[in-house]
Amino acid sequence: MQRYSGFGLVKHALSHHENWERQWRNPTPKKQYDVIIVGGGGHGLATAYYLAKEFGVKNVAVIEKGWLGGGNTARNTTIVRSNYLWDESAVLYEHAMKLWEGLSQDLNYNVMFSQRGVLNLGHTLQDMRDIQRRVNANRLNGIDGEVLDAKGVQALVPIMDCSKNARYPVMGASWQPRAGVARHDAVAWGYARGADAHGVDILQQTEVTGFKIRDGQIYGVHTNRGDIEAKTVGCVAAGNSSVLAKMGGFNLPLESHPLQALVSEPIKPILDTVVMSNQVHGYISQSDKGDLVIGAGIDGYNGYGQRGSYPTVEHTLQAIVEMFPIFSRVRMNRQWGGIVDTCPDACPIISKTPVKGLYFNCGWGTGGFKATPGSGHVFAASLAKGEMHPIAEPFSMFRFHSGALIDEHGAAGVAH
Amino acid sequence: MFYIYCPYCGEHREEEEFHPKGQAHIERPKEPEACSDEEWGNYLFFRDNPRGVHHEMWVHAVGCRKFFNMTRHTVSYEILETYKMGEQPSITADSQAKPREAAAVSQQEGVRA
Amino acid sequence: MSNAATFDTRTDTAIPVESPLAYSYRRSGAPQAGGSSRLQLRERAMLGHLILRGGAIVLDEAVRDVLGLNLPGRPQTLVQDASGERSIQWLSPDEWLVIVPGGEEFPLETKLREHLGSAHFAISDVSGGQTLLEISGEAARELLMKTVIYDVHPSNFPVGKGVTTVFAKATTIIRRPSEDRWELVVRRSFADYCYRWLLDAGAEFGVNVQQ
Amino acid sequence: MSQSKQQMFRLNTGGRIDRSRTLSFTFNGQRYQGHPGDTLASALLANGVDIVNRSFKYSRPRGIVAAGAEEPNAIVQLGSNEAAQVPNVRATQQALFDGLTACSTNGWPNVQRDLMGLVGKLGGQFMPPGFYYKTFMAPASMWLTYEKYIRKAAGLGRSPMEADPDSYDHFNQHCDVLVVGAGAAGLAAALAAARSGARVIVADEQEEMGGSLLASRETLEGKPADQWVARVLGELASYENVTLLPRTTANGYHDHNFVTLHERRTEHLGDTAPVENGHRQVRARLHRVRAGQVILSTGAHERPLVYAGNDVPGNLLAGAVSTYIRRYGVAPGRKLVLSTSNDYGYRAALDWKEAGCEVVAIVDAREAPAGDWVDAARAQGIKIITGSAVIEAKGSNRVTAARVAKIDIDAFKVSGPVQELACDTIASSGGYSPVIHLASHTGARPTWREDILGFVPGLVKGVQACGGAKGTYTLGDVLAEGVEAGIRAAATTGYTAQTVSLPSAERLQQGPAVALFQVPHEKSTLRGPKQFVDLQNDVTAAGIELATREGFESIEHIKRYTAMGFGTDQGKLGNINGMAIAARCLKRSIPEVGTTVFRPNYTPVTFGAIVGRHCRDLFDPERYTALHHWHVERGAEFEDVGQWKRPWYYPQKVNGKAETIQEAVARECLAVREKVGILDASTLGKIDIQGPDAREFLARVYTNKWEKLAVGKCRYGLMCKDDGMVTDDGVTSCLAENHFLMTTTTGGAAAILEWLELWHQTEWPELDVYFSSVTDHWATMTITGPEARKLLAEISDIDLDRDSFKFMDWRSGKVAGVPARVFRISFTGELTFEINVQANYAMHVWQTLFKHGEKYGLTPYGTETMHVLRAEKGFIIVGQETDGSVTPEDLGMQWAIGYDKPYSWIGKRALTRSDTKRENRKQLVGLRPKDPKVVLEEGAQIVLDPKHAIPMPMVGHVTSSYYSPILDSGFALAVVKGGHQRLGETVYLPMADGQTFEAEIVSTIFYDPKGERQNV
Helix, strand or coil: CHHHHHHHHHHHHCCCCCCCCCCCCCCCCCCCCCEEECCCHHHHHHHHHHHHHCCCCCCCCECCCCCCCHHHHCCCCEEEEECCHHHHHHHHHHHHHHHHHHHHHHHCCCCCCCCEEEEEEEEEEHHHHHHHHHHHHHHCCCCCEEEEEEEHHHHHHCCCCCCCCCCCCCCCEEEECCCCCCCCHHHHHHHHHHHCCCEEEEEEEEEEEEEECCCCCCEEEEEECEEECCCCCECCCHHHHHHHHHHHHEEECCEEEEEEEEECCCCCCCCEEEECCCCCCCCEECCCCCCCCEEEECCCCCCCCCCCCCHHHHHHHHHHHHHHHHHHHHHHEEEEEEEEEEEECCCCCHHHHCCCCCEEEEECCCHHHHHHHHHHHHHHHHHHHCCCCCCCCCCCCCCCCCCHHHHHHHHHHHCC | CEEEEECCEEEEEEHHCCCCEEEEECCCCCHHHHCCHHHHHHHHHCCCCCCCCCEEEEEEECCCCCEEEEEEECCCCCCEEECCCCCCCCCCCCCCCCHHHHHHHHHHHHCCC | CCCCCCCCCCCCCCCCCCCCCCHHHHHHCCCECHHCCCEEEECCCCCCCEEEEEEEHHHHHHHHHHHHCCCCCCEEEEEEECCCCCCCEECCCCCEEEECCCCCCCHHHHHHHHCCCCCCCEECCCCCEEEEEEHHHHHHHHHHHEEEEECCCCCCCCCCCCEEEEECEEEEEEEEEEEEEEEHHHHHHHHHHHHHHHHHHHHHHCCEEEE | CCCCCCCCEEEECCCCCCCCCEEEEEEEEEEECCCCCCHHHHHHHCCCCCCCEEECCCCEEEEECCCCCCCCCCCCCCCCCCCCEEEEEEECCCCCCCCCCEECCCCEECCCCCHHHHHHHHHHHCCCCCHHHHHHHHHHHHHHHHHHHHHCCCCEEECCCCCCCCCEEEEEEEEEEECCCCCCHHHHHHHHHHCCCCEEECCCCCCCCCCCHHCCEEEEEEEEEEHHHHHHHHHHHHCCEEEEEEEEEEEEEEHHEEEEEECCCCCCCCCCCCCECCCCCCEEEEEEEEEEEEEEECEEEECEEECCCCCCCEEEHHHHHHHHHHHEEEECCCCEEEEEEECCHHHHHHHHHCCCEEEEEEEECCCCCHHHHHHHHCCCCEEECCEEEEEEEEEECCCCCEEEEEECCCEEEEEEEEEEEEEEEEEEECCCCCCCCHHHHHCCCCEEEEECEEEEECCCCCCECCCCHCCCCCCCHHHHHHHHHHHHHHHCCCCCCCCCCCCCCCCCCCCCCCCCCCCCCCCCCCCCCCCCEEEEEEEEEHHHHHHCCCCCCCHHHHHHHCCCCEEECCEEECCHHHHHHHHHHHHCCCHHCCCCCCCCCCCCHHHHHHHCEEEEEEEECCCCCCCHHHHHCCCCCCEHHHEEEEEEEECCCCCCEEEHHHHHHHHHHHHHHHEEEEECCCEEEEEECCCHHHHHHHHHHHHCCCCCCCCCEEEEEECCCCCCCCEEEEEEEEEEEEEEEECCCCHHHHHHHHHHHHHHHHHCCCCCCCEEEECCCCEEEEECCCCHHHHHHHHCCCCCCCCCCCCCCCEEEEEEEEEEEECCCCCCCEEEEEEEHHHHHHHHHHHHHHHHHHCCEEEEEHHHHHHHHHCCCCCCCCCCCCCCCCCCCCCCCCHHHCCCCCCCCCCCHHHHCCCCCCCCEEEEEEEEEEECCCCCCCCCCEEECCCCCCCCCCEEEEEEEEEEEECCCEEEEEECCCCCHHHCCCCECCCCCCCCEEEECCCCCCCCCCHHHHHH
């Protein structure tokens, strides 16, 4: 792999950039792999990367029906945080956070992980109770965070309306300094380049049309480019997980919903932190290009169209202008939608399935991007060993039979 | 944004008047006590979530407050039909070809201010 | 008898009452745009509001005999008596809103219950829970277009129609009893919000509030 | 040219501007003049302002290239004062008004001499696409520092720092036919549809309707085309069924023909909305249109050619040159070289010549151009260089010359000697790209048409395109298509439209265009001078080639890697050229490389317009009880509960100083425990339930039993979802055998009513029962405390005797002369009467209570005191003690569970799942801090071993915690793993400040455990 560095850049510049290598190959599918990952988004590519790099499984294919990193990885609002309420999710997201902190160096690809901090605002007494509960739990779980009062919030974000005459005055917030944002596309590309360098075949424009299952054990997949064999198949297909599950002959406790986001025109830097609010329901950060990156809510109906309904955008911008009245004359440039696979308890599924050798990693809802490294890492470990990694254990799909749900709605109430 | 024909109000209304209520035709087991944990979990949580023709329940929350069913394509978002609670869909993933047009016409082209 | 409790919440002794907009008048005032006004706003408070629930067949005869009005079976229809003082409006296939002059609601409920006997139906008195706002003036329709998502164009909203729809971020019933008059039925707890919205959205037309 | 204040590039005649009036404006601190009818862009050109901005990445000087929405460079900051600032205004779409103040968004110290420009010049080659990803990685700790400097370069304009003085509106529109774009096609379509009587809305983004016809050299019926425009607009305006919306951009096309139109009502008048008879006008209006049929007559954007130095000021689109001359009476230069691949481009040269300026040459990529306009040019004696193209523009702050050479398009190389032609303007035309943006918002994929070298919209049901938007460019055909579309649209929505007689257009001979996108240069793309594709994001042909070399093969990858098309112009000029270049590099066809998907908005929309009136006081409804006014006058502090404003506590002035919340709550608590307090409980949800099966229904939705509840009695009920988790609670009273009044939590009211309807309508339609909300009908006043009975007795005719009116009874009678239902239930543990009267009487009853209450020390209390009192009694608050993961058994409320009820009520089955049967589930307990002075923090986590290393195992958390004035100690409710078995055990609460509190697990009931006080 061609190493990237400032010096290298200068060298290439002097040779007119004519000698840059491909960041990943465009291989033709082999007949057989040890592990097939279905889904070439961030999570799938990360899984393949760690399989090859950390767990010595190098004969791996990532099968992507479109172009890699083209799903939610390319459509999210790039927020990374680990201040989750319940132990199970806190451990999972903090595992991811620790990997984020060394990711650019590990991948030799700058994913621009920028720990500018995340504020979760509280506007009601119950909001504040929930915030205190979460921050206390985070602290005892070794996750950074503190509870701020309205003054503390105002000090961090001077342009926000923290006055008492707001409809829902800001009473305080939880503040996780280590949280922040990352460059979403770079994450997919960095993992793809890394995985490819370790010998992983990334098969784009390749669509899985069915599974090859014999007496309850998977042994391959049908694709539009022919059959490919593998005794271990991991599906990391986000919004399309239910469609794949159907091919495996079972249902998942999932609904795929449109999740919308939007950006303003680029404006001069004015907002350094990420601000999120459940109560007025909006969240916002500013990218390095200057766009205000704004997340809208989930649309309540099932949708695979990567489009949502307009009122969701209206309500979100109302929330933003309520929090930041000075943005009223800023202009919205672009809006788009992703397909988020949501679980009833707002927690993911990282699990074995009724089919032996077939694993699913899905149900991340609105929280997938921030978990990318951790999700990939624990899923890779599970696929490599054939046994679920301890961190993944609680996220079995069968918790919906036993009732052992991990209800993060409180913490995940707002789309992010 | 959807334009939804309410089978009880007998006219198209804006999506903002409605709430989606998830997959349609999910019946509560008659004998819950006889269900295994697995069966009960499937009833509570497991869903079809198809990419394509989907039968879902909606409620005309800001309107007649009636629940009803809708057959909708989850990619094109085209509403193929709406029908009252207790009725069965005339359009399904399989039997889609012909009636689809007809229904689509009544739902879409027929829109008149 | 339907074996439900009836309860006359009104008293004839002179007790001071406060309409749902009483606080709003104190807080936001009652603007008088005078001559330049293209918009009139008027609360018709203290009317009798009843929610009627049951099958159309069950209720129709009773309503005709007791109220002298045909129960509107067609969705979105509003029927009034000659004076316009009494009206009955379709809300859903088994739900109607009856509005009568204040004080008439309890006798009406009693008569209806007698007439309906043991049939399955329900009558709920909601007179204290909602109020009626009248909007008139040449800018009335423009104001409504700023406010409700429903199509208020005459071709879609003729006289004698009434619908429940979205009013800004609240829910209201909107009715068209006559060519030049619109009615909003708003819930008491939302009344101040609706009032402030109407004043704000109507400002450019010049609003006259009649008390 | 800074001294040129007299519009030296303004032509003496022509154009649609009003030369009789002069407007003055300021750009970058310089005062200039223009005329009504000008855009800021045309006025700047008239004054010879070449450099309007600096480019985003390389800080290169940039000038105006286009005349409309596709302009990538002329992005300016508008606003004469702080509150009026508007970032990123497109000068080509901003009408000039007197006093307009604008400046460039980039450039330091100024746009003329920009120091960053040096960085761009020198560092340009060190900033290929994706260079961020390849650098700034070491050391890891430094990224935030690097980023701080990277961010300095971010952004175009700036946000205002003051609140917006303007207001905005929504307008809910419904129509049969929405026509987007009022050019030739749109007007023809509108005319046809309008005559049929259909409800028609015509929206056009420009200051004037008419589109290209306003500046066309073509004639209709032998007369200038704009005369036909005027006639048609006149007729349309006369129809009552037609709404004409100029200055209105269709920015988003959503499902089922829902289109949002952004109408700029005052932006042509000033930077803040003018005040008219006392009312500030609405600055912008967002029309939310539901259309039966949508006609997309949005025209086409001209495609520039990609050649070296094509970003130097003085490089313009050929069509823009014509527009500035014919519509604005401005010649954007003196000496023109035109580089074209088609006949249309020739019009610019003809217009230029007729404007009295010099056309140095027309450079045509075709070997043998032929057509009427070509002939016209020849006839005018204009030099035409064939088989060639401008391969490079010379000059830095303004074009000084064009380097022209023969090119071999298929071999992609320069095939002849290069000649240099001195000029100050280069116009280029690579043909047209239909404006397909709106169509692709719907998710419909556009399709590539080789014959017109462009994408045409893929269409969904209920929409049709016509004219340029469909790839039809000949005026006669455009008009015909428009009429046809109009008739079809009207017919589909139920109207019969007769055909419209079309004005006769000249039939011009045109030669075929050649497919030319990137122009070859003597040097390779990577080694040669920069050829810009996306001017706003500084994306070059070399950048795209590099991306493809690095393995970015899908157009979506290329766009993201290079940022092509992500600017505020969304790649209107560049995207197709970019695709063509990628296709060349990948040796594929353009459709193989992939179509681009445009997203809303077509052009940017002010946040305020999308927000409309839903801001400030009207952001969200505030729900008030009938007693709100009293609470306000009493100086209550309010708590937001759902949308309700509830009194939180009533601070009193104690010798001039307002009480703290602690002081006020302590006073209120003691008043209730020792005398009598009063609470406005009107916000509780109330549902009137009638029908013979009402009782059975209650038994199914509540966890407890209802069959024996007698008329006149009340009962507390707990509600679960079918997953067994508690979702609501409240008291339900039996009013009559078939008649119940259910109360719900304040926040849950609406949801619970829908919940009941859901089960009735979908699962149990056979049950004869009806539900109606009566929440707002009743005002509820809770008087509670030892003196409650005495107080009520003074003003009520109800027999309040403890034995005839028992705890959990209700009675009706008069209170303060008003018919009332009185419920003897208690949420405080004290003797309590809940008085319900029709809301209109509430204020009278409340005030009468106070008249009589003074001698009993009647004290109003708010939700905070209510919480303390109920917690002292161990009463839960759903949503505080519960969080969606708590069962009735976890709460220790087995007494409220009817295990043996015949029907398997909602939630029952779930309680026996393996996880809900678990021993060590978190269970509700009381906590008594070892130190009575300590009030534990709500949300504090509970551990058994505070010495345990992080991560420290947690067994639960505090759900409610208060200081109890009556017990003079802190106390709390909490959920603890296996808590019901741990009574008496000590637990620990390690806090953020390092101290750890000790507490004992105790019963949840802290006060009056026997419940005697409520029975006095």
